[in-house]
Amino acid sequence: MNALQILEDWKTxxxxxxxxxxxxTAILTGQRFSLYREIEIFLYLGVIAVVGGVGWTIxxxxxxxxxxxxxxxxxxxLFASIGYCFLKGNSYTTDQDTSSDSLLNxxxxxxxxxxxxxxxxxQWRYSLFGAQWDYHFFLSAFLFFGLAYRFDNRFVLSLGxxxxxxxxxxxxxxxxIDGIETYRLSAIGYGFILIGIGFLTHLSKIKMxxxxxxxxxxxxxxxxxxxxxxxxxxxxLYTVFLIILCFGIGSYGVQTRQFSFVxxxxxxxxxxxxxxxxxxxxxxxxxxxxxxxxxSLLVIAGSVTLSKRLGEEEGL
Amino acid sequence: xxxxxxxxxxxxxxxxxxxxxxxxxxxxxxLSLKRCRFWIRILLFLFTLGFCIACMGFICFVFDIHHEFxxxxxxxxxxxxxxxAAEYQIQNHRLYRYGIEExxxxxxxxxxxxxxxxxxxxxxxxxxxxASLWASLISSIASYGAYRRYGYHYLLxxxxxxxALMLGDLFHNxxxxxxxxxxxFTTHLIFFFYKQNHETWIRLKQEWEVSATLSVFALxxxxxxxxxxxxxxxxxFSDFNSLSIHSLFPTSFYWMSYxxxxxxxxxxxxxxxxxxLRAWLDISLILFLLTIVTNKPYLGIExxxxxxxxxxxxxxTVAVLVKRWLRKSPQDKWIGLTSDPEMKSDKRLLDAVxxxxxxxxxxxxxxxxxTPNPTPGFKGGNSGGGGASGTY
Numbered sequence: 001m002n003a004l005q006i007l008e009d010w011k012t013x014x015x016x017x018x019x020x021x022x023x024x025t026a027i028l029t030g031q032r033f034s035l036y037r038e039i040e041i042f043l044y045l046g047v048i049a050v051v052g053g054v055g056w057t058i059x060x061x062x063x064x065x066x067x068x069x070x071x072x073x074x075x076x077x078l079f080a081s082i083g084y085c086f087l088k089g090n091s092y093t094t095d096q097d098t099s100s101d102s103l104l105n106x107x108x109x110x111x112x113x114x115x116x117x118x119x120x121x122x123q124w125r126y127s128l129f130g131a132q133w134d135y136h137f138f139l140s141a142f143l144f145f146g147l148a149y150r151f152d153n154r155f156v157l158s159l160g161x162x163x164x165x166x167x168x169x170x171x172x173x174x175x176x177i178d179g180i181e182t183y184r185l186s187a188i189g190y191g192f193i194l195i196g197i198g199f200l201t202h203l204s205k206i207k208m209x210x211x212x213x214x215x216x217x218x219x220x221x222x223x224x225x226x227x228x229x230x231x232x233x234x235x236x237l238y239t240v241f242l243i244i245l246c247f248g249i250g251s252y253g254v255q256t257r258q259f260s261f262v263x264x265x266x267x268x269x270x271x272x273x274x275x276x277x278x279x280x281x282x283x284x285x286x287x288x289x290x291x292x293x294x295x296s297l298l299v300i301a302g303s304v305t306l307s308k309r310l311g312e313e314e315g316l
Numbered sequence: 317x318x319x320x321x322x323x324x325x326x327x328x329x330x331x332x333x334x335x336x337x338x339x340x341x342x343x344x345x346x347l348s349l350k351r352c353r354f355w356i357r358i359l360l361f362l363f364t365l366g367f368c369i370a371c372m373g374f375i376c377f378v379f380d381i382h383h384e385f386x387x388x389x390x391x392x393x394x395x396x397x398x399x400x401a402a403e404y405q406i407q408n409h410r411l412y413r414y415g416i417e418e419x420x421x422x423x424x425x426x427x428x429x430x431x432x433x434x435x436x437x438x439x440x441x442x443x444x445x446x447a448s449l450w451a452s453l454i455s456s457i458a459s460y461g462a463y464r465r466y467g468y469h470y471l472l473x474x475x476x477x478x479x480a481l482m483l484g485d486l487f488h489n490x491x492x493x494x495x496x497x498x499x500x501f502t503t504h505l506i507f508f509f510y511k512q513n514h515e516t517w518i519r520l521k522q523e524w525e526v527s528a529t530l531s532v533f534a535l536x537x538x539x540x541x542x543x544x545x546x547x548x549x550x551x552x553f554s555d556f557n558s559l560s561i562h563s564l565f566p567t568s569f570y571w572m573s574y575x576x577x578x579x580x581x582x583x584x585x586x587x588x589x590x591x592x593l594r595a596w597l598d599i600s601l602i603l604f605l606l607t608i609v610t611n612k613p614y615l616g617i618e619x620x621x622x623x624x625x626x627x628x629x630x631x632x633t634v635a636v637l638v639k640r641w642l643r644k645s646p647q648d649k650w651i652g653l654t655s656d657p658e659m660k661s662d663k664r665l666l667d668a669v670x671x672x673x674x675x676x677x678x679x680x681x682x683x684x685x686x687t688p689n690p691t692p693g694f695k696g697g698n699s700g701g702g703g704a705s706g707t708y
Contacts, residue, residue: 030592
């Protein structure tokens with residue numbers, strides 16, 4: 001029996017309700033065909049292309065266009081797009097806003113990206129922030145986070161996260177902590193702050209669905225910082241930190257059934273442990289190869305056991 | 317040929333379809349295959365592949381195998397062993413997209429390609445090209461066979477790439493290479509198209525559809541000379557020399573290919589929309605975008621900075637118009653088309669894009685123009701008594 005025949009069988013046996021049967025067969029036979037994904041991807045690519053083109057055009061033709069045209073054009077568009085979102089958008093809710101028009105989301109995203117272009121231009125032409133250019137990132141992050149929460153927009157949230165990461169990168173440099181340690185500390189601080197914001201808003205029941213984005217980005221920063229720390233003089237500290245992180249993120253992944261976190265924990269943990277063992281313990285080629293064979297086998301066995309525990313029948 | 321029975325795969329497909337469409341799955345779907353979650357599948361794939369490669373290295377080290385011919389023989393032996401291991405895992409443990417058996421098959425194919433190259437290189441003394449030609453041929457056929465048996469589409473893609481490498485070795489004339497590839501991909505397309513239209517199992521029908529779509533994509537890449545001559549990759553934003561590509565091919569061939577890069581997406585789009593084929597539709601849209609991106613270089617026209625703006629505006633306008641049009645039509649659908657998500661996976665995809673955009677977002681930095689800064693205000697002159705540097 002093919003899928004359609006099985007569905008029909010279930011309908012006659014009463015396993016499926018008639019409306020469920022109608023919906024499922026309509027999708028399977030193509031009588032109902034959603035263009036949602038294609039439309040959304042077109043909008044996203046369109047926004048990216050427009051912003052890229054605007055940046056390129058300003059870069060090459062600013063003399064011909066003139067400051068007034070560029071600044072007024074960008075400002076006008078910025079206010080128009082954000083104003084339109086305030087006018088047409090749904091009122092603020094702490095829950096996920098599923099009824100808002102996705103066109104507004106992309107318009108807001110476009111407005112925010114063009115704001116970034118305008119700030120860059122103002123800084124270059126008039127040195128708006130002077131030597132304190134990094135404050136622009138902080139202000140932008142503040143603005144983007146505000147707009148993301150107001151309009152429930154994940155794209156703008158991602159912009160806020162990117163801007164905050166840029167601010168962290170510059171800020172620690174100003175505090176006089178130089179070299180690779182600067183970036184490591186900045187990444188750790190940033191990772192913790194992101195995860196902290198995520199949990200704080202989650203516990204406050206404000207846009208709880210944003211938590212995943214915060215942890216996805218924050219965990220990568222923490223893992224990468226830890227791995228880079230294994231080559232530093234604080235090796236023991238970073239090893240302990242990596243182990244705690246792997247257990248923490250991995251357990252979170254298992255508990256919330258988001259298995260990408262399990263993958264990150266195992267892969268980053270494996271890289272870290274391999275680095276330590278291969279640089280400090282195994283020196284000859286045979287031992288290294290044997291380590292690779294045995295450790296891979298161990299991970300495979302562990303993953304199969306984990307997979308069995310999590311219940312394979314549930315699929316993805 | 318196929319290792320999994322169509323009935324079992326159909327049940328599995330139905331299970332996933334119900335999970336993706338309905339909120340609760342209380343329907344009795346009997347499942348006899350052992351599967352795992354997507355991320356664990358990736359993990360198992362990576363570590364099994366790593367394990368196989370490490371084993372090979374360890375054997376070479378222990379038995380002191382250094383000579384190329386000896387390594388080639390070992391590769392062929394390991395290819396056979398891992399293939400048998402994969403078959404055993406599937407038939408005895410009923411693994412299905414589990415990562416382990418996939419890695420074993422990929423390793424077997426890699427070893428087969430490497431081993432056959434070493435073997436031919438040892439026995440054929442007429443230069444390396446012959447050895448690589450035969451190795452590519454074997455790899456292409458073996459990958460295609462493995463794809464038909466296990467259904468992994470990435471093996472079909474590898475089979476196409478190996479075919480292209482083989483024809484690259486076989487013909488020195490670029491036009492002949494293209495014609496050869498066109499022959500191979502068109503044959504594939506016709507075959508998959510036939511299978512797709514005569515398949516009664518829905519799961520397999522969708523699989524043939526994806527295979528046919530991949531053939532269309534390969535066909536397009538062969539036809540689009542601007543994309544597959546790799547000029548674009550070298551200098552994607554500059555006005556690269558389209559004349560050099562033009563000079564590689566006869567004029568009639570060049571312009572025929574130009575016509576085809578427009579015809580293929582249009583025909584493909586029309587067909588996919590009429591028959592409601594998701595994979596075809598998505599590929600058609602990608603092909604349209606590629607055609608627009610390569611149109612100017614094809615015609616030898618210089619790119620302008622506002623080209624992306626135009627492209628973006630066109631994309632947004634098309635999306636908005638289609639969305640509005642579908643919204644206005646009765647019951648939010650037009651001849652079955654709708655702008656609302658039908659599956660949970662549609663929403664998940666968008667969420668993933670939004671999260672990934674954190675990495676892709678451009679971090680604004682002060683614009684560094686290609687033309688000199690006209691310096692507003694007074695900051696000192698370059699010469700004369702106004703101050704040579706402007707900083708005191």
